[in-house]
Amino acid sequence: MSVIAPQFIYLLAALALPLLPVRWRHGVVLATPILALLLVISHAPGVHYTINAVGFELSFVRMDELARVFAIIFSVAAALAALYAWHVRDLMHQIAATVYSGAALGGVLAADLVSLFVWWEMTALASVFLIWAQRSTHALAAGLRYLIVQVTSGVLLLAGLLLHFYDTGSTSFEHLGLVSTGTALMFIGFGIKCAFPLVHNWLQEAYSTATVTGTVLMSALTTKLAIYALARGFAGTELLITIGAIMAVFPVLLAMLDNDLRRVLAYGMNSQLGFMVVGVGIGTDLSLNGTVAHAVCSILYTGLLFMCVGAVVHRTGTAKASELGGLWRSMPITAACCVVGGASIGAFPLLSGFVSKSMTVSAAAYEGHYLVWLLLLVASIGAIAHTAIRVPFAIFAGEDSGVHASEAPVHMRYAMLAAAGLCVLIGLLPAGLYALLPYEADYSPFSLAHLLTQLQMIVFAAIAYVLLQRRGRMLADTPHTLLDTDVAYRRWAPRALAHVVGTIAALNAAVVQFGSAAVQQVYQGAARISSPDAPLAQAWRVGTMMLVVIIAMLLVLVVNLF
Amino acid sequence: MSAESFERLLKPLLITGAVLLVLDLFIDTYPYVPRHGVPWVYAFLGFSGFLAVMWCAQYLAPWLRKPEDYYASDDDEPAGTADVSAHPDEKTSSSETDHRGAL
Numbered sequence: 147m148s149v150i151a152p153q154f155i156y157l158l159a160a161l162a163l164p165l166l167p168v169r170w171r172h173g174v175v176l177a178t179p180i181l182a183l184l185l186v187i188s189h190a191p192g193v194h195y196t197i198n199a200v201g202f203e204l205s206f207v208r209m210d211e212l213a214r215v216f217a218i219i220f221s222v223a224a225a226l227a228a229l230y231a232w233h234v235r236d237l238m239h240q241i242a243a244t245v246y247s248g249a250a251l252g253g254v255l256a257a258d259l260v261s262l263f264v265w266w267e268m269t270a271l272a273s274v275f276l277i278w279a280q281r282s283t284h285a286l287a288a289g290l291r292y293l294i295v296q297v298t299s300g301v302l303l304l305a306g307l308l309l310h311f312y313d314t315g316s317t318s319f320e321h322l323g324l325v326s327t328g329t330a331l332m333f334i335g336f337g338i339k340c341a342f343p344l345v346h347n348w349l350q351e352a353y354s355t356a357t358v359t360g361t362v363l364m365s366a367l368t369t370k371l372a373i374y375a376l377a378r379g380f381a382g383t384e385l386l387i388t389i390g391a392i393m394a395v396f397p398v399l400l401a402m403l404d405n406d407l408r409r410v411l412a413y414g415m416n417s418q419l420g421f422m423v424v425g426v427g428i429g430t431d432l433s434l435n436g437t438v439a440h441a442v443c444s445i446l447y448t449g450l451l452f453m454c455v456g457a458v459v460h461r462t463g464t465a466k467a468s469e470l471g472g473l474w475r476s477m478p479i480t481a482a483c484c485v486v487g488g489a490s491i492g493a494f495p496l497l498s499g500f501v502s503k504s505m506t507v508s509a510a511a512y513e514g515h516y517l518v519w520l521l522l523l524v525a526s527i528g529a530i531a532h533t534a535i536r537v538p539f540a541i542f543a544g545e546d547s548g549v550h551a552s553e554a555p556v557h558m559r560y561a562m563l564a565a566a567g568l569c570v571l572i573g574l575l576p577a578g579l580y581a582l583l584p585y586e587a588d589y590s591p592f593s594l595a596h597l598l599t600q601l602q603m604i605v606f607a608a609i610a611y612v613l614l615q616r617r618g619r620m621l622a623d624t625p626h627t628l629l630d631t632d633v634a635y636r637r638w639a640p641r642a643l644a645h646v647v648g649t650i651a652a653l654n655a656a657v658v659q660f661g662s663a664a665v666q667q668v669y670q671g672a673a674r675i676s677s678p679d680a681p682l683a684q685a686w687r688v689g690t691m692m693l694v695v696i697i698a699m700l701l702v703l704v705v706n707l708f
Numbered sequence: 709m710s711a712e713s714f715e716r717l718l719k720p721l722l723i724t725g726a727v728l729l730v731l732d733l734f735i736d737t738y739p740y741v742p743r744h745g746v747p748w749v750y751a752f753l754g755f756s757g758f759l760a761v762m763w764c765a766q767y768l769a770p771w772l773r774k775p776e777d778y779y780a781s782d783d784d785e786p787a788g789t790a791d792v793s794a795h796p797d798e799k800t801s802s803s804e805t806d807h808r809g810a811l
Contacts, residue, residue, distance in 0.1 A: 398761060399761065399764050399765050399768060400772075402761060402762070402765040403765050403768065403769055403772055403773060523750075523753055523757070524753075524757055524761075527753065527754055527757035527758055527761065528757075528761055530754075530758070531758050531761050531762070532761075594735050595735060595736060598728060598731055598732060598735050598750075599750040600750075601728055602725075602728050602729075602732065602748070602750040602751040602754055603750050603751070603753060603754035603757075604754065605721060605724050605725045605728060605751075605754070606725055606750075606751045606752075606753075606754035606755035606758075607754040607755065607757065607758040608721055609718070609721050609722065609725055609755060610754070610755045610756075610758035610759050610762075611758060612714050612717050612718050612721060613718070614759075614762060615714045616714045616715060616718065619762075620762070621762065621765055621766050621769060624773070625776050626773040626774060626775065626776060627773075627774045627775065627776055627777075627778040627779060628772055628773060628774075629771070629772045629773075629774055629778075630772075636779050637778075637779065
């Protein structure tokens with residue numbers, strides 16, 4: 147056991163950053179995840195750093211097989227992102243990235259629900275600054291929406307853990323299952339952060355709005371922390387199979403339609419998360435290994451793709467497919483890395499996606515979930531279409547858009563090449579990845595059947611693409627905004643609210659007008675009968691007054707008699 | 709890419725596809741699904757799946773694609789047009805040498 151828990155290295159670095167000279171900061175930001183990685187690799191198994199606080203027993207490090215593999219890939223991703231962001235001098239950005247990386251690592255290593263909640267919320271609070279660092283009005287609004295969603299997820303986790311503690315007397319973060327209101331609330335909280343269908347849109351908006359370097363880091367950490375939490379707490383929950391299958395398929399069409407390539411990648415990532423959720427839901431050793439392996443590979447190739455598109459944004463100022471094309475001549479290394487990333491997400495043989503995605507797909511078929519298996523295949527074809535083919539073609543091939551750019555800066559190239567190298571390495575030698583997986587499961591990706599079927603899908607999807615292109619039937623990339631579930635809270639809800647407020651205001655105005663008119667009439671009536679000229683104000687004769695008094699007394703007498 | 713480029717791509721793809729279809733006749737591609745003996749299912753899925761995705765996308769496009777300023781009143785800026793390179797440390801630079809911190 148080391149003197150300090152790995153996640154606290156990040157927090158110490160974040161505290162030290164403002165005190166350091168500017169030229170040292172990016173070095174510290176890069177060195178921190180490397181140091182944390184060394185600590186994670188060398189850390190003894192078991193639960194460590196336990197303290198009693200606020201009536202709970204908090205354990206900051208639980209190092210087991212599941213936590214270790216996530217901790218390793220989180221550290222690797224943070225290091226690659228730090229290298230990619232070497233040029234960034236913005237102190238706020240550096241501190242946010244460092245705290246965010248540490249919080250995500252802390253969440254993975256937390257052995258109890260209370261400390262998980264603390265790290266969970268810290269990831270939200272730190273990462274929103276990576277969006278706000280863009281410093282635009284749109285980024286401010288998008289960051290606020292992101293923060294509301296993320297904090298809601300944390301509040302549900304808090305409510306759930308308190309109910310769970312009330313029910314069981316334990317805050318230990320072990321298998322929970324959907325057995326009580328408390329665990330159900332935690333499940334929803336995890337689902338929001340995992341971008342379940344209908345609560346997914348924060349992902350596309352945030353990742354397309356954050357700084358290019360911030361997006362690379364965000365793509366690696368937030369959702370994968372949620373995948374880890376689901377794998378730890380809800381493995382074998384059958385509801386997840388349905389959710390995951392829907393999640394894998396529905397973003398495919400949206401990814402084909404969107405013009406913003408960072409949003410396309412976010413949809414693609416959303417779909418890949420669906421594979422992982424299915425794996426958690428199936429809950430067998432093979433499927434859980436598939437989830438973990440796919441999380442590792444997805445972090446690498448999704449991060450690589452965000453790096454490539456980010457480099458294009460960095461050089462051209464746009465990620466819109468309608469404004470890009472023909473950049474392979476000016477950015478050949480970025481183009482090559484993008485092809486490797488696209489081929490990896492498309493599960494091309496000898497690349498990382500090929501050795502991880504098929505584990506979950508196979509597990510679905512082995513367990514007899516044939517419809518889910520078919521949907522996952524459709525999602526795989528979708529990944530080939532929207533990311534493996536569309537993204538590289540839109541940016542680097544296609545018609546020359548006239549946008550001129552130079553190759554990405556050297557540090558970005560190093561980061562992209564390192565990520566691409568890892569994608570190839572895992573694809574060629576998956577045994578290293580499989581050795582890290584938490585469960586015992588015998589799986590070989592290089593069977594003739596797997597190679598043949600995957601190649602058939604890829605080649606025939608490519609034939610379909612070429613035929614459509616040749617006939618000019620591919621969907622044109624045009625400038626637009628794509629409607630998604632965010633239309634509910636960005637358009638419909640404000641309009642409905644405005645309608646309700648308008649109706650209430652109109653009712654209020656009517657009531658005030660009617661009341662004023664009524665008061666006016668009463669006043670005028672009173673004035674009419676009490677004015678100096680009114681009958682009541684005139685002098686009456688004594689006889690008349692006596693008659694009125696007699697009538698009044700008779701009325702009183704009659705009333706008293708009956 | 710021009711139409712000629714796609715024309716050039718098509719031939720090798722068709723040849724590769726044909727080879728894969730022939731191989732499919734000799735290799736059991738269903739290690740876990742109880743549908744032994746039906747060939748070329750994955751090729752069919754790849755081809756028809758891609759076409760289906762494209763067809764659905766084209767069908768949905770008129771409903772889901774809106775003008776760029778659709779949400780403009782929310783953020784006082786057209787959605788998706790935020791200056792992604794506006795970050796003080798992420799300015800677009802035309803050459804590597806003028807970029808601070810480039811290795």
